[in-house]
Amino acid sequence: MPCTDDRNSAGRLTVDLDALVRNYRAIAARTAPVPVAAVVKADAYGLGAGPIAAALADAGCRRFFVAHLLEARRLKSRLPDDAALFVLNGLTPGAEPEAADLGVIPVLNTLPQVRAWAALAAERGGALPAAIQLDSGMSRLGLAPAELDALLAEPALLARLDLQLVMSHLACGDAADGSASEQQLAAFLAQADRLPPAPWSLSNSAGSFLDARFHFDLVRPGLALYGAEPHEIPGRALEPVVSLQARVIQLREVPAGARVGYGYSFETPRPMRLATIGIGYADGWPRALSNRGAAWLGEIRLPIVGRVSMDSTILDVSALPADALAEGGLVELIGPHQSLDAVAAAAGSITHEILTGLGPRLHRSYHGTQS
Numbered sequence: 145m146p147c148t149d150d151r152n153s154a155g156r157l158t159v160d161l162d163a164l165v166r167n168y169r170a171i172a173a174r175t176a177p178v179p180v181a182a183v184v185k186a187d188a189y190g191l192g193a194g195p196i197a198a199a200l201a202d203a204g205c206r207r208f209f210v211a212h213l214l215e216a217r218r219l220k221s222r223l224p225d226d227a228a229l230f231v232l233n234g235l236t237p238g239a240e241p242e243a244a245d246l247g248v249i250p251v252l253n254t255l256p257q258v259r260a261w262a263a264l265a266a267e268r269g270g271a272l273p274a275a276i277q278l279d280s281g282m283s284r285l286g287l288a289p290a291e292l293d294a295l296l297a298e299p300a301l302l303a304r305l306d307l308q309l310v311m312s313h314l315a316c317g318d319a320a321d322g323s324a325s326e327q328q329l330a331a332f333l334a335q336a337d338r339l340p341p342a343p344w345s346l347s348n349s350a351g352s353f354l355d356a357r358f359h360f361d362l363v364r365p366g367l368a369l370y371g372a373e374p375h376e377i378p379g380r381a382l383e384p385v386v387s388l389q390a391r392v393i394q395l396r397e398v399p400a401g402a403r404v405g406y407g408y409s410f411e412t413p414r415p416m417r418l419a420t421i422g423i424g425y426a427d428g429w430p431r432a433l434s435n436r437g438a439a440w441l442g443e444i445r446l447p448i449v450g451r452v453s454m455d456s457t458i459l460d461v462s463a464l465p466a467d468a469l470a471e472g473g474l475v476e477l478i479g480p481h482q483s484l485d486a487v488a489a490a491a492g493s494i495t496h497e498i499l500t501g502l503g504p505r506l507h508r509s510y511h512g513t514q515s
């Protein structure tokens with residue numbers, strides 16, 4: 145559970161639900177009339193699947209995706225009754241009855257998964273709602289062409305599926321060179337065409353910003369809803385949804401030659417003022433930012449010095465006026481001066497990883513629609 149006490153937590157994660165809804169509408173305007181589903185796996189990328197899904201449902205979203213049945217179980221009761229909840233990773237053998245009782249739609253990725261779901265449907269004397277994923281080139285999840293052949297050879301199996309979606313996933317949707325996506329599009333078309341009629345879906349955030357040929361009947365953005373750019377194209381009108389502030393837990397003055405942090409990886413070249421903030425790699429603040437990232441206070445950049453520790457990080461705050469920062473004060477880690485994308489780039493990571501890593505010790509507060 146997230147900390148409920150802002151002051152006693154590692155930092156303050158603020159989620160702007162109005163910006164979230166504006167992003168949802170901006171993507172929907174872009175893909176209209178194709179509807180936008182919300183990918184809320186990994187606790188809505190760390191932002192809190194409950195409040196995120198509730199805000200999007202209020203804005204009209206009726207299709208949601210999680211990765212695991214466990215996530216679906218936690219979320220289902222918080223969604224409107226007429227919302228569809230898809231489970232991207234399919235079902236573990238034996239989990240079928242629970243999934244059916246819960247009323248979720250498994251994305252069936254393998255022939256054994258199709259068989260198990262069809263068998264349960266037969267047992268219950270009907271058809272069960274299902275999505276089928278096709279592997280259009282990524283070799284991660286979904287039926288390979290030969291497995292699709294095998295499935296089509298058994299019409300009795302398909303008859304047990306109430307096919308709600310046929311989908312695949314782009315491996316290189318954000319690549320400047322679109323040739324890999326074109327190949328996947330062609331492969332998906334050829335394979336999906338062989339299945340009984342159903343809505344089709346191929347695109348995540350990046351694909352939602354490709355041309356309409358990639359949109360089919362449903363797009364499935366995650367990251368773009370949360371305001372991070374899948375890649376830089378001006379004029380997308382996506383807004384940041386998340387800001388992160390960390391609290392100063394100690395201030396000190398050190399002489400030249402002071403050694404800083406684990407491994408003494410930094411030695412002060414001159415007398416410095418240092419601030420230790422109470423956020424570390426256990427909170428998802430990347431250790432790769434040791435001696436390279438920064439925090440901000442107003443317009444002033446505060447470089448990280450020494451290694452990022454598990455629960456704390458040390459900043460060089462020498463550039464600040466002496467009374468600008470006190471113990472207990474807050475500095476900006478993600479916000480107007482430092483985007484999520486900038487943090488990811490500095491850490492040699494991607495925005496998805498930074499966002500989903502932000503941990504439960506950060507106090508989450510929600511602004512906008514719900515408050």
Ligand SMILES: *Cc1c(COP(=O)(O)O)cnc(C)c1O
Binds near residue numbers: 232312349350364365
């Ligand atoms: C995670 C995921 C998405 C959303 O991806 P983003 O890059 O966050 O938009 C869509 N579809 C599938 C199958 C996924 O696994």
